[in-house]
Amino acid sequence: MEKLELPSPIDMPTPFAQVLGRRRSSREFSSEPLDASILSALLWACAGRNAEDGHRTVPSAMDCREVECFVFDADGVWLYDNAQNALLLMTEGDHRMATTAGQDFVGTAPVTLVFAVNKAKTGEISEGRMGEICKSVDVGAMMENALLACAAMGLAAVPRAWLDPAQVLQAMGKTESQYDPQMAVTVGFPL
Numbered sequence: 001m002e003k004l005e006l007p008s009p010i011d012m013p014t015p016f017a018q019v020l021g022r023r024r025s026s027r028e029f030s031s032e033p034l035d036a037s038i039l040s041a042l043l044w045a046c047a048g049r050n051a052e053d054g055h056r057t058v059p060s061a062m063d064c065r066e067v068e069c070f071v072f073d074a075d076g077v078w079l080y081d082n083a084q085n086a087l088l089l090m091t092e093g094d095h096r097m098a099t100t101a102g103q104d105f106v107g108t109a110p111v112t113l114v115f116a117v118n119k120a121k122t123g124e125i126s127e128g129r130m131g132e133i134c135k136s137v138d139v140g141a142m143m144e145n146a147l148l149a150c151a152a153m154g155l156a157a158v159p160r161a162w163l164d165p166a167q168v169l170q171a172m173g174k175t176e177s178q179y180d181p182q183m184a185v186t187v188g189f190p191l
């Protein structure tokens with residue numbers, strides 16, 4: 001499996017109140033790629049480790065950490081490995097359009113993150129309504145951290161529930177029995 005080591009994240013010194021004041025959904029992106037250190041900061045913010053014991057920047061129900069972050073860019077579909085600060089190649093090639101479900105305005109943005117529930121990691125989370133709420137809230141926490149990191153770094157971003165899970169799974173090289181892709185966040189430099 002091909003692995004791409006990420007550099008250290010850039011600092012995000014913007015005061016928190018300014019970050020909150022700036023957050024906005026934006027659907028217009030330059031096609032300029034994201035620097036690896038910016039991508040590293042974005043991934044750390046939404047799915048990274050903030051403790052040696054594996055705890056993350058986001059909470060998760062029963063500490064299952066069942067939501068994983070996939071990166072769709074021009075080169076491939078990658079799984080973020082927060083222990084190694086690396087991207088693991090799942091599928092080679094440009095599959096960004098597989099996430100749009102007709103929202104083609106996001107197809108040329110350099111990166112779309114997909115937050116997907118890894119069904120092998122949901123063991124401690126109860127079945128039924130409570131379990132569904134927990135998994136989706138875990139996804140939402142990661143989504144919001146990604147959006148705030150984008151606001152802190154001056155990036156344009158839009159959260160998107162509008163995706164075709166079957167198309168996204170195929171691009172990820174995964175099946176419905178393995179993953180449930182719930183939300184995308186499309187990111188780039190503003191136009």
Ligand SMILES: Cc1cc2nc3c(=O)[nH]c(=O)nc-3n(C[C@H](O)[C@H](O)[C@H](O)COP(=O)(O)O)c2cc1C
Binds near residue numbers: 024025026027103163
């Ligand atoms: C759960 C959720 C799903 C969303 N899905 C989409 C989507 O599929 N496509 C899109 O363009 N915007 C989507 N949005 C963005 C909303 O349209 C946007 O947040 C709303 O219009 C408010 O605008 P603001 O984010 O700029 O404050 C979604 C937002 C949330 C929270």
